[in-house]
Amino acid sequence: MKICVLPGDGIGPEITAEAVRVLKALDLKLELEEGLLGGCAIDAAKDPFPEATQRLAKEADAVLLGAVGGPQWDNNPRELRPERGLLRIRKDLGLFANLRPAILYPELANASTLKPEVVAGLDILIVRELTGDIYFGQPRGIEMRDGERYGFNTMHYSESEIRRILRVAFDAARKRNKKLCSVDKMNVLECTQLWRDVATETAKEYPDVALSHMLVDNAAMQLVKNPKQFDVMVTGNMFGDILSDEASMLTGSIGMLPSASLDANNKGLYEPSHGSAPDIAGKGVANPLATILSAAMMLRYTFGNEASALQIESAVKKVLAQGLRTGDIYEPGTTRVGTREMGDAVLAAL
Numbered sequence: 001m002k003i004c005v006l007p008g009d010g011i012g013p014e015i016t017a018e019a020v021r022v023l024k025a026l027d028l029k030l031e032l033e034e035g036l037l038g039g040c041a042i043d044a045a046k047d048p049f050p051e052a053t054q055r056l057a058k059e060a061d062a063v064l065l066g067a068v069g070g071p072q073w074d075n076n077p078r079e080l081r082p083e084r085g086l087l088r089i090r091k092d093l094g095l096f097a098n099l100r101p102a103i104l105y106p107e108l109a110n111a112s113t114l115k116p117e118v119v120a121g122l123d124i125l126i127v128r129e130l131t132g133d134i135y136f137g138q139p140r141g142i143e144m145r146d147g148e149r150y151g152f153n154t155m156h157y158s159e160s161e162i163r164r165i166l167r168v169a170f171d172a173a174r175k176r177n178k179k180l181c182s183v184d185k186m187n188v189l190e191c192t193q194l195w196r197d198v199a200t201e202t203a204k205e206y207p208d209v210a211l212s213h214m215l216v217d218n219a220a221m222q223l224v225k226n227p228k229q230f231d232v233m234v235t236g237n238m239f240g241d242i243l244s245d246e247a248s249m250l251t252g253s254i255g256m257l258p259s260a261s262l263d264a265n266n267k268g269l270y271e272p273s274h275g276s277a278p279d280i281a282g283k284g285v286a287n288p289l290a291t292i293l294s295a296a297m298m299l300r301y302t303f304g305n306e307a308s309a310l311q312i313e314s315a316v317k318k319v320l321a322q323g324l325r326t327g328d329i330y331e332p333g334t335t336r337v338g339t340r341e342m343g344d345a346v347l348a349a350l
């Protein structure tokens with residue numbers, strides 16, 4: 001198993017170090033190679049996704065990523081921003097399927113800002129299309145028109161792009177509670193009318209899964225009103241960006257949520273759903289669990305090793321049951337620990 005490790009910026013290096021320790025503790029044949037992505041790559045190579053990293057990522061079976069970004073690069077031109085490295089590696093590797101689970105761990109029920117009865121037992125999977133939509137659409141830009149600045153972007157999807165992400169979502173729903181909600185804005189946008197049509201057509205291949213459709217504004221509302229009505233949600237790149245942040249906060253602990261971005265052959269990039277948290281970088285207090293759980297997703301989706309994935313996931317549940325908490329999920333009565341101690345506890349539980 002060839003794994004390319006990209007620690008990135010901010011808390012990235014601290015949290016990936018713990019995930020790597022967990023992977024190494026399992027009895028697996030691993031080959032790990034480290035590379036630069038994001039702000040650290042801009043500083044070292046004047047490119048957020050340098051050639052050396054492109055090569056490493058291409059040759060690997062999977063990529064484990066920490067996080068990218070930080071205030072010191074915020075004013076750089078667009079091509080020299082850390083986020084650009086992330087968008088390029090997704091596109092370069094053809095990682096069109098982004099899986100973002102939002103699970104509420106019973107031990108962390110108080111972390112949510114919503115009433116416990118609304119979120120208890122929450123288990124949603126958001127499937128977000130990741131290489132199309134307005135994120136990558138041309139034409140785009142800011143230019144002068146009629147004596148004033150004019151900004152424009154283009155939303156677009158081909159039916160084959162829609163069909164392949166719908167199939168990923170239907171397959172996922174099939175392994176869960178067999179309910180899929182497709183989110184669009186067909187009352188206004190033609191592009192998403194096509195999305196809805198293709199979703200309805202694809203549903204014929206999956207008679208055992210119940211497909212529903214929802215407009216994105218209503219979906220945003222339903223997610224906070226009654227989130228447990230959802231099993232799997234599927235949507236385009238931009239709506240998925242927004243709704244997955246919203247869904248993660250239903251659990252109150254974004255520091256716990258992993259994600260997977262897959263190509264058509266289950267090659268994948270695995271990263272925590274949270275960002276680089278520059279405010280706490282280097283302090284040893286960040287929560288490594290989302291990255292450790294991302295490593296579990298890697299074993300499950302890219303390497304088909306369900307047993308080791310479950311082993312990691314139950315180790316994480318065990319340390320939560322022991323009452324260990326990093327600052328982001330701390331509450332009185334529990335034991336506050338740092339990044340390294342949390343990693344130690346997971347290793348012990350393994």
Ligand code: IPM
Nearest residue numbers: 069083084086087240241244
């Ligand atoms: C995410 C992030 C990225 C996105 C940014 C950092 C480019 O918000 O992974 O959700 O918008 O896709």
Ligand code: MG
Nearest residue numbers: 241242244245
């Ligand atoms: Mg986002």
